[in-house]
Amino acid sequence: MTMNTSRRGFLKGAAAAATVLYVGAGADGALAAGSEPTQLNPFVRIDADGTVTAIIKHFETGQGPATGLTSLIAEELGVSMDDIQFEFAPSDASKYNNLFFGQFQGTGGSTAMANSFQQYRQAGAAAREMLINAAAQAWGVDPQALALEDGMISGASKSVPLADFVAAAAQMDAPAEPRLKDPSEFRVIGNASVRRKDSPPKTNGTAKYAMDIHLPNQMVAVIIRSPRLGGVVAGFDDTDAEGIKGYIRAAVLPNQAGVVVYGEHTWAAFQAREALSVDWDFSAAEARSSDQIREQLLAAVKADPEYIVNKADQSATAALVDSSDKIVEKTFYFPLLAHAPMEPLTCTIEATEDGGILLHDGCQFPTGPHMALAQIFELPMEKVRINTMFAGGSFGRRATPTADYQVEAALAFVITDRSRPVKLVWSREDDITGGYYRPAVAHRVRVGLDDAGNITGWDHRVAAQSIMKGTAFEGFSVHDGVDHSSVEGVADGPYQIPGQFVGLTDVAKATTVLWWRSVGHTHTAYVMESMMDAAAKAAGRDPVEFRLALLQGGDPDQVRTAAILKLAAEKGNWGNAPDGRNQGIAVHKSFGSYVAELVEISGNAEDGIKIEKVTCAVDCGIAVNPDVITAQMEGGIGFGLGHAMRDEITLTEGVVDQSNLPDYEPLRIGDIGAIDVHIIASAEAPTGVGEPGTPPSAPALANAIAASGPRVTHLPMAENGVEFV
Amino acid sequence: MAISLNLNGQTHEVDAEPGTPLLWVIRDELKLTGTKFGCGVASCGACTVHLDGEPVRSCQTFIEDVEGSKITTIEGVNSDVSAAVQAAWVELDVVQCGYCQSGQIMSAVGLLSENPKPSVEEIDEYMNGNACRCATYQRIRAAIQRASETLEA
Numbered sequence: 020m021t022m023n024t025s026r027r028g029f030l031k032g033a034a035a036a037a038t039v040l041y042v043g044a045g046a047d048g049a050l051a052a053g054s055e056p057t058q059l060n061p062f063v064r065i066d067a068d069g070t071v072t073a074i075i076k077h078f079e080t081g082q083g084p085a086t087g088l089t090s091l092i093a094e095e096l097g098v099s100m101d102d103i104q105f106e107f108a109p110s111d112a113s114k115y116n117n118l119f120f121g122q123f124q125g126t127g128g129s130t131a132m133a134n135s136f137q138q139y140r141q142a143g144a145a146a147r148e149m150l151i152n153a154a155a156q157a158w159g160v161d162p163q164a165l166a167l168e169d170g171m172i173s174g175a176s177k178s179v180p181l182a183d184f185v186a187a188a189a190q191m192d193a194p195a196e197p198r199l200k201d202p203s204e205f206r207v208i209g210n211a212s213v214r215r216k217d218s219p220p221k222t223n224g225t226a227k228y229a230m231d232i233h234l235p236n237q238m239v240a241v242i243i244r245s246p247r248l249g250g251v252v253a254g255f256d257d258t259d260a261e262g263i264k265g266y267i268r269a270a271v272l273p274n275q276a277g278v279v280v281y282g283e284h285t286w287a288a289f290q291a292r293e294a295l296s297v298d299w300d301f302s303a304a305e306a307r308s309s310d311q312i313r314e315q316l317l318a319a320v321k322a323d324p325e326y327i328v329n330k331a332d333q334s335a336t337a338a339l340v341d342s343s344d345k346i347v348e349k350t351f352y353f354p355l356l357a358h359a360p361m362e363p364l365t366c367t368i369e370a371t372e373d374g375g376i377l378l379h380d381g382c383q384f385p386t387g388p389h390m391a392l393a394q395i396f397e398l399p400m401e402k403v404r405i406n407t408m409f410a411g412g413s414f415g416r417r418a419t420p421t422a423d424y425q426v427e428a429a430l431a432f433v434i435t436d437r438s439r440p441v442k443l444v445w446s447r448e449d450d451i452t453g454g455y456y457r458p459a460v461a462h463r464v465r466v467g468l469d470d471a472g473n474i475t476g477w478d479h480r481v482a483a484q485s486i487m488k489g490t491a492f493e494g495f496s497v498h499d500g501v502d503h504s505s506v507e508g509v510a511d512g513p514y515q516i517p518g519q520f521v522g523l524t525d526v527a528k529a530t531t532v533l534w535w536r537s538v539g540h541t542h543t544a545y546v547m548e549s550m551m552d553a554a555a556k557a558a559g560r561d562p563v564e565f566r567l568a569l570l571q572g573g574d575p576d577q578v579r580t581a582a583i584l585k586l587a588a589e590k591g592n593w594g595n596a597p598d599g600r601n602q603g604i605a606v607h608k609s610f611g612s613y614v615a616e617l618v619e620i621s622g623n624a625e626d627g628i629k630i631e632k633v634t635c636a637v638d639c640g641i642a643v644n645p646d647v648i649t650a651q652m653e654g655g656i657g658f659g660l661g662h663a664m665r666d667e668i669t670l671t672e673g674v675v676d677q678s679n680l681p682d683y684e685p686l687r688i689g690d691i692g693a694i695d696v697h698i699i700a701s702a703e704a705p706t707g708v709g710e711p712g713t714p715p716s717a718p719a720l721a722n723a724i725a726a727s728g729p730r731v732t733h734l735p736m737a738e739n740g741v742e743f744v
Numbered sequence: 745m746a747i748s749l750n751l752n753g754q755t756h757e758v759d760a761e762p763g764t765p766l767l768w769v770i771r772d773e774l775k776l777t778g779t780k781f782g783c784g785v786a787s788c789g790a791c792t793v794h795l796d797g798e799p800v801r802s803c804q805t806f807i808e809d810v811e812g813s814k815i816t817t818i819e820g821v822n823s824d825v826s827a828a829v830q831a832a833w834v835e836l837d838v839v840q841c842g843y844c845q846s847g848q849i850m851s852a853v854g855l856l857s858e859n860p861k862p863s864v865e866e867i868d869e870y871m872n873g874n875a876c877r878c879a880t881y882q883r884i885r886a887a888i889q890r891a892s893e894t895l896e897a
Contacts, residue, residue, distance in 0.1 A: 081840030081878045214837055221842030222833045224778020224818035228843060231777035239772075264761055285781070286768035361782050361790060361843040361877045411780070411843030412877045447783040646837055650883070654840055657879020680787040680875065688881040689868035 038067040040189040042146040043074075043114075044138070050145045052193035062142035063092045065150075069170065069182025071098050076108045076115035076135070077126040078383050079217060080360075080410035080417070081654070082709035083647035084131035086216045088139050090644055094207040095143030095200060097167035098181075105216055110385035110405035125384035127418050127534070129610035129707020132643055136705050137199075144197035146188070153187035154179070202641070202702060211645040217409070228409045229381045230444070232367045237440040238267060239288045240431040243297050244277040244453065247673035248530050250304040251275040252297060259294040266291035272430045279431040285444055305673040307529040312459055312484075312670075313352060315526050319482035320350060320463035324522025326500045328481075329510035336520035339476030343467025347557045349550060351464075352733040353542040354667035356457035356535055357683060362411020363450050364424045368392075368432040369440035375402030376432075380425060381410025383417040387491075388425035395429045414536040414658065419455055420490035451683050452675040456668050457535035458484035458528070460505070462546040467518075472558025474569070476518035479546075481506050484528045486538070504534065508543035508714070513576040513608055514551075514569040529670055536658055537710040540609040544714030545663075545721065545734075548605035552722040553730060562604060562722065563588050580606055583615040583636040583699060590697050591617030591634030600631060603722025605715035611706030612639040616656065618719040624728040627744035630660065630720065631692040635712065640703035648708045649696040655712020656694055661686025663717035665737040690743070747811050752776075752820025760807045767791045767802040770817060778818035778846045782875070789874030792847035792854075793817050799854035801873075818846040825895060826853045832890040840878035848874045852888050861892055 038054065041061035045051035056064070064072045073089040089105045096103075108115045112124045118134040147167050154172045155162035165174035170181050207213060220226035245251065255278045257269045265287025269280045278297050282288030327333065340346055366380035376396055378388060385405050393403045410417055428443035435441065445453065460483040467475040483505035487496040496503045501523055510521040535541060555565035566584060570577040584606045587593075596602045599621055606615035617634040635652045642648055665684055669676045677683045721731050724741060733739045749756045751774065758773050770779050770793070779802060782790030786801035793802045794816040821830075829852045832838075839845050848871070855862055855870045862870065867888050876884065 081842065083840075214834070215839065217842065218834045218837050218839050221839040221845050222830050222849065224776075224846045226842055227777070228780075230781060231771075233772070233775050233777075284768065284772040286764055286772065289784075359877060361780070361788065361841060361875070363781070410841065412841040414877070447785070447788075650837065650840060650880070653882050654879045657881065658877075661879065679785050680783045681785065685788070685875040685877060686879055686881070687875065688871045688884060691879075691881065694882050 038186050038189070040065040040146065040149070040185050042142045042149070042193060050141055050193040050195065050197070052145060052149060052189070052191065054189040062139050063096065063146055065146065065181070065185050067182065067185055069180050069185065071096065071103045073103060073105045073139070074108050075105050076124065077131040078107065078381060078407050078410055080381065080383070080413040082131065082651060083215065083644060084126065084135070086213070086647060087132050087644050088135050089216055090207045090213055091136065091139035092143040094205060095140045096147045098170045100207060100213055100216070102170050107407035110382070110389045110407070112386040124386045125418060127383065127415070129612070129709040129711060132705045133611060133707060136643070140199050141197060144199050145193045148194045148197045149188040149191045150181050150184045152191060153184035157184070157187065208641065208643050209645065213644055213646065215647065226409050228362050228411050229367065229379055230362050230365045230411065232379045232442055234367060234369055234440040234442070237367065237442050238281045238283065239285045240279050240281050240428070240441050240443045241288045241292050241446070242272070242277045242279050242427060242431070242443070242449070243292055243295065244449070245299055245304065246452070247301055248305040248454065250299045250301045252278055253300040255295060255297045257291070257295045260291040263287060263291045263294060269295055270434055272427070273434060274430060288444065289446065305529045307670070308672055309355065309459065309529070309670040312526065312529055316459060316461035316482045317350065317352060319524040319526055320461045320480040322524070324480050325524040326522065328501050328506050328521035328523050329519065331520040333520050333522065336476045336478045336518050339518040340465045340467035340478050343475045344470045345468040345557050347466045347468065347550065347554050349464055349553060349730070349732050351462040351542070351546050351549070353460045353545070354669065354734060355459050355530065356662050356666060357451050357668050358414040358416035358535055359450060359680070359683060359685065360412030360414060360416055363447055364417070364445040365443060366425055366428050367440055367442040368428050370437045371404070373402065375404065377404045377406060378425060379406045379408060381417060382407045383410065383413055384422070387418070387420070388422040391422040391426050392429050395426065395433055415534040416455060419533060420492050423455065447679050451677050451679055454531035455533040456530060457541060458486060458532040460484070460542045462542065464546060464550050466550055466554045468554060468558050472560050474517055474554065477516045477520070479509055479519065479521045480524070481509065481522070482524040482526050484532050485525050486532055486534055488525070504539045506543065507539040508607060508609060509547060512547060513574070513580040514566070515572045515577070516569065529673060536655070537609055537713040540607060540710070540714040544605065544607040544609070545718045548607065548715060548718035549721050549730070549732065552603065552725060561594070563593055566606065576608060579613045579638050580608060583613045583638050586636035586697055586699060587615035587617045587634055590636065590695065591619065593617060601723045601726035603719045603724065603726060605719040605722060607714040609711045609714050612637060612708060612711040614652070614711045614715050616715040616719045618716070618723045620720070620723045622744060624724055624741045627742040628724060629692070629744045630690060633691060633694045633716065633719070635694065635696045636699065637696065637708070637711070638699040638701055639708050639711070640701050640705040642698045642701070643705055645698055648698055651708040652696045652712040653694045655710065656716040657686050657691060659713040659716030660691065660720055663720060663734055663736055664690070664743055665735045667735050667738065745808070747807055749810065749815060750813065751815040752817060762806070762808045764807045765803050766793070766805040766807055766810055766815070769807055770802060776817050776819050780843055780846055782844065787875070788844065789851060790844045790847040792850040792874065794850060794854065797857065799851050818850060821850070821853060823853070825856050825891070828891040828894040829853050829856065829887070832887040832894065836883050836887045836890060838880050838883040838887050840880055844874065844876045848876065848884055852884070852891070855888065856892060856895065860895055862888065
C-alpha cells in the first residue's frame, strides 16, 4: 500500500471573514483548512449554520463509498450520521486522486475505502480539533477539557452546537497531526446499524442519475456503431428518418466509427436510428467468430506458454507431475461477458459561459474523460468540469482506458455549433453488443499427487486476451510481457503449492475487452478452487482439510485465509448437508480481502439444480460499515453465480449474437434461496469489498455440482450440461 | 396526437405520436425521472408504473392505450402499502446502485396490494420480472416480508 500519511506542515487558512470551514489537504498533501476551497482539497465542509458535508472523491454506483467516506468524517468529527450529508467532489486529480492510482482520480479495484480511510479520518479529526480549540479559546479553558460528540461541543459546564465556532475555526491552521480515535472509541465505524446515506433518494425516485439529465434545449444523441470491430462508415441514408417527429439530423462521427443521430428526445432519436441505413466499410473489420477464438485459446494452453509468470522451471514441474502417483488434469474455458449495468451508458455535455465545457456523468474515472475532453475541445484542463452523478451500476464498465462513451459524447457535441447540450444515450442493445467485455480465457492445469495425497507439482497454463496491453494502464499491470490481470490469483495466492509453474499466452482479441467485477479473479478463482476440490477428491481427502494443509506456513495471508475458510465451513455446516443437498466450498483472496463461500444446492445437473443457500465469510480488515459489507458480499455472490450459470457473449463472423436481456439473462430473484454473510472481526487496515465477494461464488457452485455430478470446466454452466430450475 | 394523461392524480395534456412508449412521455415530456429506462423490451422491470393500480412495464405500454387510465409513478405512490414498502426498503437498506429500485418498489406495492401475506415462492414468482444487476434480491425479499408484517400490525 502507498497510503499517503505525510503531514509536512501547515497551510494558513484564508480570509478573516470566514463563515465556512473547509478541511482537507493542501497541495503538499499536508492537512489544511480554510474558508475557501480553492487552496486545498476539502474532504469536509462545515457551513456557518453547522451543516456538515462530506465531499466524496469516489463515485457511487452502489458499493457504498458515499456512506463509507461520510461515516469516517462523522466518526472523527463527532457528528451523528443523521447530521451529515455528502456531495461528490469535482474532477481534479491534483486534489482528489485515488492514493493507489498515482495522480489519477478514479474508483476501481475495490480501493475506495482502503485509500480513503486515513485521509478522511484525518480531515474529520482536524475539523474536530479546530472547533474544540476555537471553543477553548472563546471560553478560556484547556481544549483537553472539551469534547465534541453528536455535533455538540461540551465541557466547562457548557454544551453548544459546533455551528457557534465554525467562523472562528475557519481562521485557524489545521493541526499537523490530529489525534485519531482509538478503535475502542468508535461509535460509527463498525456500527452495523449505520444506514446508507443514499437509501431515501433511491427509494422515492428522487436520486438523479446521468440518464435523468434534462438540460434546457438539449438534444439526445444515439449512435449507430459498426457491428464489427474496426468497421468504418462509408455513407448513410436518412431519407426514411426525415418524417419522424423530433428527428433533427444525423452525421458521421469525426473518427468514422459511427453515425450519430440527433433527436429532440430519446424516443425520437431511437426511432430515427431505426429508420436510418448505414453503409459500412468492413475491409479492416474483425471477421472472426468466438468459436475460433475459443479454439485458439484452448490450443494455446496445450502448447508452451509465451511468458513464464512465476519464474519457475516448466520442465522441472512437468517432470514432477509426470512422475506422480496420480495426475489430475483439467482444461477450462471462460466466455466473453458483458457488464450490463442497469443504467445504460449515458452522459451529457454542455458548453459553459466561460468558454469551457461541462460533462454530466456517473463518472467512475474522472481523470480519463477529463483529459480526453480537454484534448478534443482543445481546452486547458481547468476549462473542463465534470458533474459526477449517481451511477446505475458499473461492474467496471464505466471505467475504460479510452473513456469510450464520454469521447463519443464529445465527438457528437464537437461537430455541432455547441449551442445545444448533447445527451448521449445508449440503449440496452448498444450495451450488450458494444464490446468492452470480460475477456475470453482458457486454463489448463495438471496437478500431481503422491501416494499420501499430497501435491507434488502444479503445472498451470493460462491463455487470455490481455486487458491492459495497448492501453494507458499497461505500465500499471504489465511486467516482462505478463499482464498481471490475466493471472492474478494463481501464483500469488495464499496456498503453499510445491512445484508450481504458471505460464501465460496472449491470444488476439476479436472485440474490445475490459475489467469486469474482480477482473482476473473471475476466472483464476474458478480454476484454482475447482482444482483444489478435484485434487482433494482424487487424494481421498476432505476439500477443507486439503486446503488447510496448504495454509500452514504462518504467513498472514495463509492465517487469514485459513480462518475464513474455517468460519464458512462452520457457519455453513460443512459436511452435514441435509438429505438431497450437496455442498461445495471455495476461498479466494482478492483486492486485499479474503472471502470463503459455501454453496448448498438441491437437485442434479440433469433434472435441474436449485441454489438453496450460500454461506459467506469475509475478512476485509476493519469493517467500517458492516451492513454495506454484507450487502456487497450478497451482490458479489449474485453477480458471480448469475453469469456462471447462464451468460456468455458470442460472436459470429465478428458480430455479437446477443442483443438484449432476453438473450443475456440476468440473475433473477428466485435463483438463490438465501445468503448468510459473516464478517470476521479485525484490526487490520480496511480492504476492498466491491469485488471480492464475486470470485469464490462460481467455483463453490461448481464444487457443489461436482459433489454428485459433473465437474463443469467450461462456462456458462447452462450451455455445458447443467440445468437450473 | 394530443392525449390527456391522468398521472399521479393530475391531468397532463401531452403531444406524442401513436406508438410512443408511456415510459418516454413520463421521462422526457413530463420530466418525471424516477421511472427508469433499462432494456426497452419489458425484460428488466425498471420502468414499472401502475396503470389503474396494476404494475405494467411502461416501455411496452403505448400512449394511445392509456388515455382514461389512472397512471401512478414512484413519485406519486401514496398508500399505506407504498408507505410500508418504502419504509422497509430504507430500514433494510435494500438499494445499491438503486437504478432498478423504483421498478422493484412499484412491483412490490402491486404484490402486497393483491396478496398481503405472500410466501417466499409467491414473492419470487411475482418479482421475477424485475432484474437487479446489483443482486439485491435477498433484501428485496426481506423488505417485502417486513412491509407485509408492518401492514398486518
